[in-house]
Amino acid sequence: MRAPDHARFRPHTVPPLAPLPREPDVVVVGAGAAGIAAARRLRARGLSVAVLEARDRVGGRTFTTTLRGHAVDLGAHWLHAGPINPLVAFGVARGEPLRRAAQESHLMVGRRKGRPDEAAAYGRAFALADRAMTGGAGRDGPDRPAAFALPPGLGPWGRRVALVHGLVSGRPLAEVSLHDFPSMEYGDNFFIAGGYGAYLARLARALPITLGAPVRVIDWSGAGVAVDVGGRGRIRARAVLVTAPMMVLQDEAAFRFSPPLPPGIRAAIDGFLPGIYEHVVLHWPSAPFRGRDRLAGLTGGRRQPPGLLTRVDGTAFHYFELDRPMTAALDAAGAGPDGARRLTRAVLTDHVGSGRLGDLAIPAVSEWRLDPWSRGSWAVVPPGHAPARDALKEPVGERIWFAGEALSRRQWGTAGGAYEEGERAAEAIAAALAGSRAGEAKRAREPRDPLSRAGEG
Ligand SMILES: Cc1cc2nc3c(=O)[nH]c(=O)nc-3n(C[C@H](O)[C@H](O)[C@H](O)COP(=O)(O)OP(=O)(O)OC[C@H]3O[C@@H](n4cnc5c(N)ncnc54)[C@H](O)[C@@H]3O)c2cc1C
Numbered sequence: 001m002r003a004p005d006h007a008r009f010r011p012h013t014v015p016p017l018a019p020l021p022r023e024p025d026v027v028v029v030g031a032g033a034a035g036i037a038a039a040r041r042l043r044a045r046g047l048s049v050a051v052l053e054a055r056d057r058v059g060g061r062t063f064t065t066t067l068r069g070h071a072v073d074l075g076a077h078w079l080h081a082g083p084i085n086p087l088v089a090f091g092v093a094r095g096e097p098l099r100r101a102a103q104e105s106h107l108m109v110g111r112r113k114g115r116p117d118e119a120a121a122y123g124r125a126f127a128l129a130d131r132a133m134t135g136g137a138g139r140d141g142p143d144r145p146a147a148f149a150l151p152p153g154l155g156p157w158g159r160r161v162a163l164v165h166g167l168v169s170g171r172p173l174a175e176v177s178l179h180d181f182p183s184m185e186y187g188d189n190f191f192i193a194g195g196y197g198a199y200l201a202r203l204a205r206a207l208p209i210t211l212g213a214p215v216r217v218i219d220w221s222g223a224g225v226a227v228d229v230g231g232r233g234r235i236r237a238r239a240v241l242v243t244a245p246m247m248v249l250q251d252e253a254a255f256r257f258s259p260p261l262p263p264g265i266r267a268a269i270d271g272f273l274p275g276i277y278e279h280v281v282l283h284w285p286s287a288p289f290r291g292r293d294r295l296a297g298l299t300g301g302r303r304q305p306p307g308l309l310t311r312v313d314g315t316a317f318h319y320f321e322l323d324r325p326m327t328a329a330l331d332a333a334g335a336g337p338d339g340a341r342r343l344t345r346a347v348l349t350d351h352v353g354s355g356r357l358g359d360l361a362i363p364a365v366s367e368w369r370l371d372p373w374s375r376g377s378w379a380v381v382p383p384g385h386a387p388a389r390d391a392l393k394e395p396v397g398e399r400i401w402f403a404g405e406a407l408s409r410r411q412w413g414t415a416g417g418a419y420e421e422g423e424r425a426a427e428a429i430a431a432a433l434a435g436s437r438a439g440e441a442k443r444a445r446e447p448r449d450p451l452s453r454a455g456e457g
Helices: 035-043 087-093 116-134 136-140 156-170 196-203 263-270 324-332 334-350 415-445 450-455
Strands: 026-031 051-052 063-069 070-073 098-100 105-109 190-192 217-218 225-229 233-237 238-243 254-260 273-275 278-283 296-300 306-308 317-322 361-365 378-380 400-403
Touching: 026 035, 026 225, 026 233, 035 051, 035 196, 035 415, 051 233, 063 196, 063 361, 070 196, 087 098, 087 415, 105 116, 116 156, 136 273, 156 296, 156 306, 190 378, 225 238, 238 415, 254 278, 263 273, 278 334, 317 324, 324 334, 334 361
Parallel strands: 026 051, 026 238, 105 296, 217 254, 238 400
Antiparallel strands: 063 070, 098 190, 217 225, 225 233, 273 378, 278 317, 278 361, 296 306, 306 317
């Protein structure tokens, strides 16, 4: 597999890291949002931690690089679900440069600006669809594809609504579980100046993390765990927290448990589908969109882009988003990142005319689906698989825990959800290890073999 295009960029923020302890209580696999959250929380609970990260940088699917002197996210960019996202509350407490996302957006119909009545109808269609998909009725019966819950009568906007929801779900709605459809508050989002990846990198500062350390095998055949790092030996610990993406764990040739995981846990991991959402990063000073951080709905026309975020952070950068059907077509044609660039130009030409693209440059294209350490943008639950997120919260053999975006019920597919899950797992591990340490101490105080005392004296 060729290297994904985004992997050639360097991180904007490189935090200083601490060396690993010799005998950690807990090994954390992965230094993305979940791993960083867990390491911070475990240390706060007095446990020693060793974080093993396969890549040569921290942050996982949050990744800020520098393009033309600006910090630009190549992964997560929105701090979604403000009221319940721990990274928003923590960011406010730390004085991080957060700003609320604009509610205003642009609407284009073909090559003209949408009229107010069209914008109102568009907004109503979204509100109707959201109510139908997140309301109780859809969730009470047996699970179905989320597409079945789209109400009739959305009129000409129905296709657009399905397209946008398919993008933010990671797959077309026909492939997504209705029971799992997020009821999260999309309307109250934040951005952070300097990038989401740079924020997570700041949170990794001084943590004991080793980079370039891909875990290959977790051996839990004896007491505790022995974690094999490709070519660099093994490290033993009392417990392990695995935050590698589900799509990575699905490949047992690359990541193995010995003995194998119980069948229920294996089935929970294997049932997720890779969610696809990719950025084509535009630098386009003369783009016909005014205002900072506004979504643009380009409708009508022959081809509709499912997502476009304009004038990111008030700059000349914009995100043109690719969804699963678009990347599937590009990959089937072997088109590579330049194929994505050509497609983007063709779609924009449809909507604004080629004369307006004179100063358009496309400095970066993300390809998380081809990245061996992510293999997708997030994990999608197909119909019938909704219980998997909670099933994975149970520890295996009291020494293997899982965390990451895929385990979050309310904020799946997000960095905030991953962070919350990392903290949850850390608390569970701390409680379990404290319990087992208390048990060990009690056993140490007791005579080794209570029966032997009967014969004494
Ligand atoms: C293009 C794109 C846009 C997105 N937009 C948003 C957004 O706007 N807002 C939002 O909240 N979310 C967004 N997301 C999703 C968000 O990035 C993820 O949900 C979140 O970052 C996942 O965090 P995590 O800790 O669960 O996993 P990851 O960030 O993937 O962390 C797991 C870590 O494990 C490492 N790893 C993997 N295998 C191994 C191994 N064998 N050994 C050691 N380490 C290993 C990986 O390198 C990685 O660092 C987006 C994702 C993408 C790709």
